[in-house]
Amino acid sequence: MNIVTMAAADLAAIFLLTFGLYLRRHRRRDLAVSYLGINVGVFAVASVLSGSAATAGLGLGLFGVLSIIRLRSTELEQHEVAYYFSALAIGLISGIGSTPAWLAPALIGLILAVMFVGDHPRVLPAYRHQRVVLDQAVSREDELYRRLSEVLGGQVHSATVLELDLVNDKTIVNVRYSSQPATGLPVPAEAGTATYRTQDPAFPTRSA
Structure with missing residues (x-):
């Protein structure tokens, strides 16, 4: 897929993750902005570097660098950390792309489906x-x-x-x-x- 198509897929996925799932269930606007920012930022960096020789280690490298970021303003709950890394993963998958063309959309859909089910209020509610x-x-x-x-x-x-x-x-x-x-x-x-x-x-x- 070309960069425009992947950008559209990335935006659709992160808006669904942030506004369709997270905000509807947890109502924290500050983290919604953080998820949008990290996703778009990672997508931009991954898109620029995807054509270089560093493509193979790009995903793990960005995960390693970004995983050491500590948000000192507020303490994150574990489900918020899960949304954080889901937003990061969607940005990486969309920016790097994959072959065959259906693999990236399938992986993004898998992430969204797992977050929808795993964070559903009816899953172990008590x-x-x-x-x-x-x-x-x-x-x-x-x-x-x-x-x-x-x-x-x-x-x-x-x-x-x-x-x-x-x-x-x-x-x-x-x-x-x-x-x-x-x-x-x-x-x-x-x-x-x-x-x-x-x-x-x-x-x-x-x-x-």
């Missing part, structure tokens, strides 16, 4: 990830799971203690949980051994 600060130093794992289930009002799947402050009576935990009501709470099996039981198949019985 699962959450949150950083929780408890106003109590909780050292027992069974008690920690029970307390988190009460606070979050759902089924706790995993909890990683980041800080246990016995002086200030505080516990900081990274929690993965579902918003569905808890079907089972962690309970100790016997002295010296704690077993955590749940009816949720995603959270199997564990022993510690």
